[in-house]
Amino acid sequence: MAQLMEDEVFMAFTTYAAIVTVKMMLMGPLTAYYRITRGAFSNEEDVGRKSAEEKKKLLKTHPDVERVRRCHQNDLENIVPFVVVGLLYALTGPDLSTALLHFRIFVGSRILHTIAYVCILPQPSRGLSYITGLLVTFSMAHRVLSTVLFF
Numbered sequence: 001m002a003q004l005m006e007d008e009v010f011m012a013f014t015t016y017a018a019i020v021t022v023k024m025m026l027m028g029p030l031t032a033y034y035r036i037t038r039g040a041f042s043n044e045e046d047v048g049r050k051s052a053e054e055k056k057k058l059l060k061t062h063p064d065v066e067r068v069r070r071c072h073q074n075d076l077e078n079i080v081p082f083v084v085v086g087l088l089y090a091l092t093g094p095d096l097s098t099a100l101l102h103f104r105i106f107v108g109s110r111i112l113h114t115i116a117y118v119c120i121l122p123q124p125s126r127g128l129s130y131i132t133g134l135l136v137t138f139s140m141a142h143r144v145l146s147t148v149l150f151f
């Protein structure tokens with residue numbers, strides 16, 4: 001394990017995986033921010049001490065909250081596979097420069113995806129950033145499978 005932590009590709013993977021995971025985790029506080037500012041809550045206990053009338057007003061969905069939630073969901077669909085496949089990829093011993101290119105493009109694409117989704121940028125900005133990240137993960141999966149294929 002200590003030897004693995006000194007491997008440059010593994011260190012690069014750990015760095016970018018941590019960055020993109022923290023980005024994904026920040027979607028939670030961002031959702032909370034939108035809930036509070038838009039007055040849109042989903043649980044009765046979240047609006048505990050209000051009158052029945054006020055509760056009714058606050059227990060609703062809001063398009064901005066739903067947008068951030070979809071963005072978070074999309075992160076889960078893409079970042080979790082990146083972390084799993086990226087770890088296996090790092091273990092196949094790729095070139096440092098090739099690995100860095102994969103990790104940087106993926107993290108950049110997911111940051112752009114979030115900006116495009118939350119700031120409502122016109123398509124195809126979100127679609128292209130999503131496809132870019134997906135291609136990076138597929139490229140790493142290709143390397144993993146072509147290195148260790150064993151049925």
Ligand SMILES: N[C@@H](CCC(=O)N[C@@H](CS)C(=O)NCC(=O)O)C(=O)O
Nearest residue numbers: 070071073074077126127128130131
């Ligand atoms: N689960 C996704 C699968 C396809 C996907 O991830 N598309 C990208 C680019 S259009 C996206 O940002 N989808 C919006 C979303 O997941 O809410 C969906 O329902 O759209």
